[in-house]
Amino acid sequence: MLRIEFFWPVMVAVREAAERARQASYRLASLPLETRNKAIEDIANALLERSSIIMEANSRDLRSAEEQRLSQALVKRLRYDRSKIDESVESIRSLMAQEDVVGKLLARTELDEGLVLDKVSCPIGVIGVVFESRPDALVQISCLCLRSGNAVLLKGGTEAKETNLALAEAIDAALSADERLKDAVQVLSTREQFRELLKHDDLIDLIIPRGSNELVRSIMESTRVPVLGHAAGICHTYVDKSADLDMAVDVCYDAKVQYPAVCNAMETLLVHRDIAYDFLPRMASRYKEAKVELRGDEETRRAIGALPATEEDWKEEYNDTVLSIKVVSSLDEAIEHVNRFSSHHTDAIITSDHEAAARFMDLVDSSSVMWNASTRFADGYRYGLGAEVGISTNKTHARGPVGLEGLVIYKYKLRGNGQTVAEYVGKGGRRFTHRKII
């Protein structure tokens, strides 16, 4: 690993780091699973061996955070203590047990006798990652990239500067045993360096930003490298006229209240007119217990007490105990509202009508669509993907909660015995068999 020195011109330094990462990616592409597993196991051991150094570094970060009076939420995310180190180690070990995503034979076609085409999964190459505050992200993402054979350049939050440095040194020590892992994980130290990295779309294959919506949006707007992530989480739940109202109350309570600060929490509740006057008063009394601020359209405010919702409310991600509510007169009106205002992250329908559920799930254009379940389930761990790279609202490559599979692509490998295209041309030419083997 090489942390870039401050006195070096940023432009040159970052370009060189990216070039080294590219070279490392070629070496990583051919490493067998055992070598990749050994690398992340060594990182786990280095974390344990260096835990007191890491915790001391973290204490220094926590102290400056308190001196700078950073928010309690941020300080909480920043903390990296004994139990957090153990969690990181456990997460690395569970990653080792995951199925290998590299070198999978995805398809095999015989083009002609002795001419066989394989489609084989392989690492993407070089990944750039930027994340805020949580130091465990540095360990987790480095290990996800190594496990999937990718080289990675990371930039962590300045609040966690000391912790990140100690973690980088631990990773560095772990990987230094094997020459092939040189430059596989590199840590950038300034925001300026990461901004510079975004320019090198010839060397960086994918950017993964993990942090606030502002961070993600600003990165999406300033690079030609593909960005995997989501800039907003405006999730809806639609309570259909044929919903089981007890279920609807429980699910909608969970979707808003269980953890309002996250991207998969519900921001807008849509309710069918036929059950609105029955459902909304019951729902409102549950929300009252949790002090949820309700903002409703005109019809909602006929059924319950609520602040007036404006057009702006449909576009807002509160990330807080605030909820906008709208009464709709049909399933299709609900679908239309969702497709117009959703951030295409996660949207749910509560209904006992199978056809309505199928229509909602087919027509709502979101990465996760749910039937009779809380939007809060949209998450890599809950989906059983193991560690999560992030949640993507992209329409290409990877969508929804993304695990190791989002860090690979494929290549075609054609094996022949001297075939030329000229043999297959014209009336007398050879014909392709195109026989699907796998």
Add this chain to the structure above:
Amino acid sequence: MLRIEFFWPVMVAVREAAERARQASYRLASLPLETRNKAIEDIANALLERSSIIMEANSRDLRSAEEQRLSQALVKRLRYDRSKIDESVESIRSLMAQEDVVGKLLARTELDEGLVLDKVSCPIGVIGVVFESRPDALVQISCLCLRSGNAVLLKGGTEAKETNLALAEAIDAALSADERLKDAVQVLSTREQFRELLKHDDLIDLIIPRGSNELVRSIMESTRVPVLGHAAGICHTYVDKSADLDMAVDVCYDAKVQYPAVCNAMETLLVHRDIAYDFLPRMASRYKEAKVELRGDEETRRAIGALPATEEDWKEEYNDTVLSIKVVSSLDEAIEHVNRFSSHHTDAIITSDHEAAARFMDLVDSSSVMWNASTRFADGYRYGLGAEVGISTNKTHARGPVGLEGLVIYKYKLRGNGQTVAEYVGKGGRRFTHRKII
């Protein structure tokens, strides 16, 4: 279909067209295969019914092309006669027989009893396509998009203006029978309109440029919408020291000479020193028959007569009967050269050494890697993918020759019976089963 009128402000018109395409994409997402097949069959029939109108329009384009003294190659591509119409119809019918890429169940996981997660393929949404000269591309791409449930906005070459208009009218007539297909295919008439379209990354999910490297590169540089394609085809063949030299001569002749103007033709030949003085003279005499201009590094020029190659030659796509040649002293030097100068499109090794072949195919970072076969095989038709959307050198989403599968993504569908995340939290909480069903 709606062609945008000239007197309408471009900005507004294009935004509105894109919004209509987005609405159409929601309708298309739920159409069963029969409806999508019927739509493209109707297009095939409309082409046949209107063939004389189409051919007359094409004659007008050909006449202006000749008046403007456009190149013979361009005029040839522009021609859309009876046999070309029949080819389009045949290609649509073979598309109808392809396996459906929409609605495939890719994975099913039981998260807990009664809580089942499906990963299901679905259309990407709205595709923007720009292509040059060939009018058959308009028909082919419209049908590929419809078949995979995507809405499409197309812009063809100005040389084929009249033909494109006649084809657009035929498609329009074919789709007008079914209200659900409204705005599924829209044709833009000016380059300015397509430039405008590139700005609307909130409405357009993918851009596919089919045309010159300059066109592709300029589009990649001017949009934040993901672009599927390749800006260059700098393909290599490496003749290893243990190659069968007769085979090497045949394959390298084919890779350069069979059709030099295309992206999968070889531009640089790498030769291992141990066989260079035997192989190169034989190869050069074959190339002489085809009047291939050879440009070699110093060592090449010791073995055969050739113009001197400079560093610039390694970076150039000649698209012509010109070839650069370099002698290397090892497999790894060849791999390094390829990874440095290849456009990551297609690169081949000729060898009888299995290990060398495996190392080359693992370490060369290109969308297609080949062993003892001509680079010219890298093509959707030859790979058995059916009609081809294009060849992609991207590292995410779709790579290599891309067929219908490159026009879909997936969504997660979670079905429950009222589950909340709160039930799964803490020590006494329910545990996920994460049982893989498919």
